Amino acid sequence: MGFERLAKIATPGAGAARIGLGLAAVGRPAYINLGRDRDLPAERPVEVMRRRSHELLDAAYAAGVRYLDAARSYGRAEEFLADWLRDRPDAARHVVVGSKWGYTYVADWRTDAETHEVKDHGVATFERQRALTDALLGDRLDLYQIHSVTPDSPALTDRELRTRLAELAAEGVTVGISTSGPRQAEAIRAALAVEADGCPLFRTVQSTYNLLEPSAGAALAEAHAAGRAVIVKEAVANGRLTEAAERPPAALRQVAEETGATLDAVALAAVLHRPWVDVVLSGAATTAQLRSNLAAADLRLDERQLTELERLAETPESYWHHRSELPWS
Numbered sequence: 001m002g003f004e005r006l007a008k009i010a011t012p013g014a015g016a017a018r019i020g021l022g023l024a025a026v027g028r029p030a031y032i033n034l035g036r037d038r039d040l041p042a043e044r045p046v047e048v049m050r051r052r053s054h055e056l057l058d059a060a061y062a063a064g065v066r067y068l069d070a071a072r073s074y075g076r077a078e079e080f081l082a083d084w085l086r087d088r089p090d091a092a093r094h095v096v097v098g099s100k101w102g103y104t105y106v107a108d109w110r111t112d113a114e115t116h117e118v119k120d121h122g123v124a125t126f127e128r129q130r131a132l133t134d135a136l137l138g139d140r141l142d143l144y145q146i147h148s149v150t151p152d153s154p155a156l157t158d159r160e161l162r163t164r165l166a167e168l169a170a171e172g173v174t175v176g177i178s179t180s181g182p183r184q185a186e187a188i189r190a191a192l193a194v195e196a197d198g199c200p201l202f203r204t205v206q207s208t209y210n211l212l213e214p215s216a217g218a219a220l221a222e223a224h225a226a227g228r229a230v231i232v233k234e235a236v237a238n239g240r241l242t243e244a245a246e247r248p249p250a251a252l253r254q255v256a257e258e259t260g261a262t263l264d265a266v267a268l269a270a271v272l273h274r275p276w277v278d279v280v281l282s283g284a285a286t287t288a289q290l291r292s293n294l295a296a297a298d299l300r301l302d303e304r305q306l307t308e309l310e311r312l313a314e315t316p317e318s319y320w321h322h323r324s325e326l327p328w329s
Contacts, residue, residue, distance in 0.1 A: 015297045018272060020067030021060040021290070022233060022281040026053045027070065027077025030111040032326040034239030039285040046076060046109065052285070053080040059287045061088075063294050067096045067279050069206075069231075071147055072129045073103035073117040082136040097140050098204075098231075100178055101129040102147035102155070116328055121146060121155040126164060144173050145206055148180040151187045156194060166196035169203075176204030178233065182316035184208065185219035192226055206231035209277075211241060211252070211270055211312045213319040224276035232271050232280045236293075237319075238326055241267035251308045261299050264289070268296035270309050 025031050029044035070077040078099055085092040102121050107113035146155045155161060169175045179187045184207050194201045205223045207216045209232045224230045236242050241252060242264045256266045271280050284290035
């Protein structure tokens with residue numbers, strides 16, 4: 001059910017429906033996005049972040065956004081989303097809800113925690129986190145993704161886990177993966193080959209893809225051609241392709257000046273120009289950021305501009321090393 005609904009809302013020409021809202025930046029007090037000291041108050045108790053999440057969800061829905069993305073490791077994101085869905089039943093009927101399992105949030109609502117999340121793709125973690133997600137989202141969950149699959153993840157080979165995931169799919173929940181790291185393309189292609197009872201197990205792929213890190217592009221195009229829904233995350237590179245960056249790329253600023261658009265809108269529009277992209281996530285922490293992100297849906301870039309922006313690509317190893325050095329704040 002979730003796969004079909006996602007495909008329906010993300011058809012080309014669907015405008016803001018091709019942009020989803022990810023809750024990583026507002027489901028917990030700390031994250032690695034640049035500029036959080038300006039985006040959020042210094043004090044971030046649970047209720048402050050709950051209100052911010054609901055403000056963003058309200059604004060996104062009103063603008064036409066229909067895919068909402070959370071994760072077990074996003075602090076209380078599932079809880080905030082569940083509250084919003086309960087209080088807005090009319091909206092709840094029209095959105096597609098996705099979450100992820102595989103990372104456990106361990107920062108205890110602290111911004112200065114030494115460790116914020118712990119990764120484990122074992123069956124026990126799936127069972128524990130699935131129960132927690134079910135308690136919050138219940139039958140509102142459309143898509144459940146394995147968080148940050150890499151080529152060596154046991155999620156790609158564990159037969160018992162594959163059986164549990166197939167059982168979940170039989171209940172009507174779409175099963176997918178997200179990917180991270182310099183070997184995303186390899187992980188995507190491995191996931192495409194995974195079957196359960198002769199049918200593809202993973203029906204959606206969510207990957208990091210942006211002007212600085214486009215290395216998964218060919219594999220994502222293959223996934224789309226094979227009938228999978230493609231969701232792009234981190235399209236503004238955790239703020240490196242926005243005004244929050246100390247020195248945004250000159251080519252990005254040039255195209256922004258030519259089009260009269262913001263840097264983030266240009267970065268998102270460049271991703272939306274890829275015909276194999278179904279949904280691009282906004283990771284906005286403020287409603288102003290969300291409005292700026294959503295402007296990408298109507299922004300058209302010409303071939304020269306797209307070619308200039310493509311030259312911003314870094315090697316995957318360089319990009320992911322830089323990302324690993326970003327501080328939680």
